[in-house]
Amino acid sequence: MTMVMDGRIELLDHGYLQLVEKWGSEEQIVESARMSTGKGFLGWGVEETCEGCDGSGTGTKMLGHGPGSLCPKCRGRKVFINKPGDEKLLRTLWTNEHGTPFEMAGITIEVQAPIMVFREWHRHRVPFGYNELSARYTPLPDFDYVPSIERVVEGAKNAGRNKQAQAVEAAPTIGEVSTREWLDELTQAYQHCERVYQSGLKRGVPKELARLIVPVGRYSRMRATGNLRGWLAFLKLRDAKPAQHEIRVFAKAVHVLLTGLFPRTLALFDEGRS
């Protein structure tokens, strides 16, 4: 995964994922949950500092240590305020699957990915909204996904019991030479598809029909929006071992974005996941 200057996370050979908008916050998640009592957001646990070093932890990490306890890093005296924060409520919401407060925040992203990734992605219907580039209006970008040799060879080797990742039963174990040959064939096929596509456009074939030849490896672009609850459900399925590598790469980038924007919630989400 590569970060570039304008905030885009570059993925696969021509893909990217970029934050368009974030709304809501973890404070608002807590505030919404407290509608039941009308108390609002009371504050996060107080950050602790150590007089002996800068090895401070944030509130919840240190909770349970008594006042005057020693810093676990330098064994010096820790300045300690034993004030539990609203992390506790956030945890309770999460562990008890009280999901609606997590609908009070979310993100919109822009993604460029192969059509085959979008086929899987768009199966996530609730609570997402999608707008995709339309090849009825605009010719698609001339980018096709070519997997790396490693992706093919290691993917076949490590499929394990995942039937969807396995080769067909009668096929031999694929190696580097055979993969290279297949990738050449794939590239030539992409070039042929592009020629037929362009030929159709030049001849005046309607764009919505000229695209008949566009393969699922062709890159497309979309915006996707959803609330945090939905994104976490998406991550649970797509940033997970059984998911296909290509969508998982994008899901991991969503994970990175969300971790930066909603760190406490993502820490709860990550607990117990390996």
Ligand SMILES: Cc1cc2nc3c(=O)[nH]c(=O)nc-3n(C[C@H](O)[C@H](O)[C@H](O)COP(=O)(O)OP(=O)(O)OC[C@H]3O[C@@H](n4cnc5c(N)ncnc54)[C@H](O)[C@@H]3O)c2cc1C
């Ligand atoms: C590893 C993997 C392999 C897959 N393989 C295949 C495959 O071979 N073939 C295939 O067709 N699909 C496959 N899928 C897609 C899968 O079946 C789901 O469509 C996809 O993961 C979206 O999940 P979802 O339905 O939970 O999401 P959403 O549609 O976004 O729904 C989110 C949640 O809302 C609720 N919900 C939504 N709609 C309804 C409803 N109508 N009734 C009741 N509750 C509802 C459910 O709680 C659901 O979990 C695969 C998915 C994964 C992750």
